[in-house]
Amino acid sequence: xxNDTFRDLSQNPLVQRLGVPRIxxxxxxxxxxxxxxxxxxxxxxxxxxxxxxxRALLKDAGVPESMTDSSLAGGDDGRLAAxxxxxxxxxTLDDLAAAQEFLTPAVRRLAPNGxxxxxGPEPDADDVEAAAVAQxxxxxxxxxxxxxxxxxxxxxxxxxxxxxxxxxDSSVRFLLSARSAYVDGQVVHVGVPVGPVLDxxxxxxxxxxxxxxxxxxxxxxxAARGIGAAIADTLARxxxxxxxxxxxxxxxxxxxxxxxxxxxxxxxxITATDAxxxxxxxxxxxxxxxxxxxxxxGITRDKLLANMDADRWNAVLAVNLRAQLxxxxxxxxxxxxxxxGRIVCVASTSGIAGNRGQSNYAASKAGVxxxxxxxxxxxxxxxxTVNAVAPGFIETEMTAxxxxxxxxxxxxxxxxxxxxxxxxxxxxxxxxxxxxxxGVTGQVVRVCGQSxxxx
Amino acid sequence: MTRSARRAAVVGGxxxxxxxxxxxxxxxxxxxxLTATLDGLAARFGLAGERIGEVxxxxxxxxxxxxxxxxETVLGSRLSPSTPAYDVQQACGTGLQTMVAVANKIALGxxxxxxxxxxxxxxxxxxxxxxxLRRVLMRLNGARSLxxxxxxxxxxxxxxxxxEVPRNAEPRTGLSMGEHAALTALEWSVTREAQDELAAxxxxxxxxxxxxxxxxxxxxxxxxxxxxxxxxxxxxxEKLARLKPVFxxxxxxxxxxxxxxxxTDGASxxxxxxxxxxxxxxxxxxxxxxDAETAAVDFVHAGEGLLTAPVHAVPRLLQRxxxxxxxxxxxxxxxxxxxxxxxxxxxxxxxxxxxxxLGLDAPLGPxxxxxxxxVGSSLATGHPFAATGGRIVATLAKLxxxxxxGRGLVxxxxxxxxxxxxxxxxx
Numbered sequence: 001x002x003n004d005t006f007r008d009l010s011q012n013p014l015v016q017r018l019g020v021p022r023i024x025x026x027x028x029x030x031x032x033x034x035x036x037x038x039x040x041x042x043x044x045x046x047x048x049x050x051x052x053x054x055r056a057l058l059k060d061a062g063v064p065e066s067m068t069d070s071s072l073a074g075g076d077d078g079r080l081a082a083x084x085x086x087x088x089x090x091x092t093l094d095d096l097a098a099a100q101e102f103l104t105p106a107v108r109r110l111a112p113n114g115x116x117x118x119x120g121p122e123p124d125a126d127d128v129e130a131a132a133v134a135q136x137x138x139x140x141x142x143x144x145x146x147x148x149x150x151x152x153x154x155x156x157x158x159x160x161x162x163x164x165x166x167x168x169d170s171s172v173r174f175l176l177s178a179r180s181a182y183v184d185g186q187v188v189h190v191g192v193p194v195g196p197v198l199d200x201x202x203x204x205x206x207x208x209x210x211x212x213x214x215x216x217x218x219x220x221x222x223a224a225r226g227i228g229a230a231i232a233d234t235l236a237r238x239x240x241x242x243x244x245x246x247x248x249x250x251x252x253x254x255x256x257x258x259x260x261x262x263x264x265x266x267x268x269x270i271t272a273t274d275a276x277x278x279x280x281x282x283x284x285x286x287x288x289x290x291x292x293x294x295x296x297x298g299i300t301r302d303k304l305l306a307n308m309d310a311d312r313w314n315a316v317l318a319v320n321l322r323a324q325l326x327x328x329x330x331x332x333x334x335x336x337x338x339x340x341g342r343i344v345c346v347a348s349t350s351g352i353a354g355n356r357g358q359s360n361y362a363a364s365k366a367g368v369x370x371x372x373x374x375x376x377x378x379x380x381x382x383x384x385t386v387n388a389v390a391p392g393f394i395e396t397e398m399t400a401x402x403x404x405x406x407x408x409x410x411x412x413x414x415x416x417x418x419x420x421x422x423x424x425x426x427x428x429x430x431x432x433x434x435x436x437x438x439g440v441t442g443q444v445v446r447v448c449g450q451s452x453x454x455x
Numbered sequence: 456m457t458r459s460a461r462r463a464a465v466v467g468g469x470x471x472x473x474x475x476x477x478x479x480x481x482x483x484x485x486x487x488x489l490t491a492t493l494d495g496l497a498a499r500f501g502l503a504g505e506r507i508g509e510v511x512x513x514x515x516x517x518x519x520x521x522x523x524x525x526x527e528t529v530l531g532s533r534l535s536p537s538t539p540a541y542d543v544q545q546a547c548g549t550g551l552q553t554m555v556a557v558a559n560k561i562a563l564g565x566x567x568x569x570x571x572x573x574x575x576x577x578x579x580x581x582x583x584x585x586x587x588l589r590r591v592l593m594r595l596n597g598a599r600s601l602x603x604x605x606x607x608x609x610x611x612x613x614x615x616x617x618x619e620v621p622r623n624a625e626p627r628t629g630l631s632m633g634e635h636a637a638l639t640a641l642e643w644s645v646t647r648e649a650q651d652e653l654a655a656x657x658x659x660x661x662x663x664x665x666x667x668x669x670x671x672x673x674x675x676x677x678x679x680x681x682x683x684x685x686x687x688x689x690x691x692x693e694k695l696a697r698l699k700p701v702f703x704x705x706x707x708x709x710x711x712x713x714x715x716x717x718x719t720d721g722a723s724x725x726x727x728x729x730x731x732x733x734x735x736x737x738x739x740x741x742x743x744x745x746d747a748e749t750a751a752v753d754f755v756h757a758g759e760g761l762l763t764a765p766v767h768a769v770p771r772l773l774q775r776x777x778x779x780x781x782x783x784x785x786x787x788x789x790x791x792x793x794x795x796x797x798x799x800x801x802x803x804x805x806x807x808x809x810x811x812x813l814g815l816d817a818p819l820g821p822x823x824x825x826x827x828x829x830v831g832s833s834l835a836t837g838h839p840f841a842a843t844g845g846r847i848v849a850t851l852a853k854l855x856x857x858x859x860x861g862r863g864l865v866x867x868x869x870x871x872x873x874x875x876x877x878x879x880x881x882x
Binding site: 262 | 494
């Protein structure tokens, strides 16, 4: 659905000769595609404990490993599809210097749509230099994300010292794969996984790279169109059983989504006083449990704060925040959320950076972020996680209606120089929805191509 | 009465909002509307790609091109193409009769699942070739030589350009359904006030049911319509009293456009199955189909009211099931006209009618009017002929499920002096 004419034109060599910068065409996931399109280089500084498990993960996924000295295997042009640095053991400025020594030649070899992924430690409160070094990685990744070209991204996983190596697997897979096409310059914390220990060997069905959500019951609100429909499609592609929810008035489009995903449609106004009760009763009767809840439904009623009225304010807060609070409270109280329950809330970069004319919307979306952080420890006790994804400029019907100038500005002021697609948000939701993502909770992941807004 | 067969379960239903003729669905065909309705049902119950035992459906006003309408609909729907389907037609009884057909097969163990459906459009009515012209063309088609063909063509006249339009009139009496109903209203002295009150209640009840979300899992919007187009939430008996009568003559004329159903476009479907089939899929069972009865009256020669067959069908059904008219928690009596409902109730209360016409010692008696059409009926929703049965069955099944127990009676009158009635029980 490319409606980005400038990006399309910029692919033309003649246009490029005029000095017009080429807007990269991002690689996106298709079922069956390999994790990476080429070899990966894995390094570590200070003797990190993740390098070896990650080499095993990549080998398992059929990714050839490249060597630091670029002694090239046959047919290898030296380009790297991914550079992974385990810096979880970095504690000194010397470790940091070693990181630079590893990264500089590696980044030069990064292929188009390449992935730079760093793993770092949580800052150590008892060691000032180590804390400084941990935070320094943040600066490296955010700068590198702005430097790498042709659709490449850079992200940082900050890993808790007690987290077992496997707890980063789903996040590593996501951030290396084409699923994270529009996730750039992000810092995500990974802790000790909540809930029961997932033993891939002992599980009935071992981890399936192409269907990581196999059999999981997933509720998606606001599923009739736009980002919600993309989330339903993407989770279904990854094996989830979709319960598509939207207001009764959107029922015709909702039925299409339900039918094409092989799921079911539930027409429900989530702001109704008994909405949570009705949704849970429906889930209990039809599925007996719920594994994934995606709070996607949202509305805008823009007005400058000086001109705001109660109707606009309350309508936005009711849909975007109050309904989520009510359903989450009911899930927390009840026994329906499974012991690998995953709640994913769609926030917005407006909730992080604010936006002119959107005091109500930004309040609701910032509120969602506050809710996620407060809810995470409460849900952890029962094995569930809650996270927020914050979309930046995503190409939807809504952005297509923006004035040209605003739209062009929104598209270009990010490191990938283009808007994201609804599927980019959906892929991010899909990662957080996995049972294997139990180490990620209370996080806010922006899907914004490292937008300058709210950076 | 002994019955060993199992009872068919009503799992749920779906319909599109009903539109007034030449309204929101003016450009939609029966095929379009029924496809959208089956797809909505598939979405609600996760039936995409599923093979259903069978789909029985029908339409009263049907184009010649819509041969096997229901099967063609299935082929264009999200259901598995290996789902068999067939058409049923019994005027306004069509929708309920499809339910009876499917439920009976389930009860006999011939089916585990089935869909009963109905659709009608007054906007896309099957206007046909003038009958004289059609005869000429058939003769032309059969002609073997050039002279024969020329002779056949010579039969064409300008007057044959006037098409054949389906009429809302009984072929054997020439009277419209409204005119027939007006005769019955007069016979039972049904007052204008009572009719307007019934009509106002229908609108009030339907609007309230929409407002409380009752139809959230019974209706799927279509072509921009989210509620029935005919619904007037703010109408009242006083407002309705201002309308001029359109059926009947002079002082005795009481039937208006407000207390009669308008021509309507729409479609409905009901999902039925065995309890086991529903349980395997974790689908709800809202109600069970207990029994059904169809009656017909001689309105041509014996002076019976055209729409009074349910008056006869219900006592037969009650007797077979050992029930009385008071044994119901909900009465769903199709509001073809407000006067039809009121005349039906009056007949059941009349000792003379019971004795002379129904052959009963005592009348069936009155019903508790607070249990009648509690979430509105055809006067408010409109009445796309074959779709009304499905609307009522799904609505009643949900009412029974909400109540958690009890029994409901469905009564639908039909052209040709026929009527179909049925009993549902809460699951």
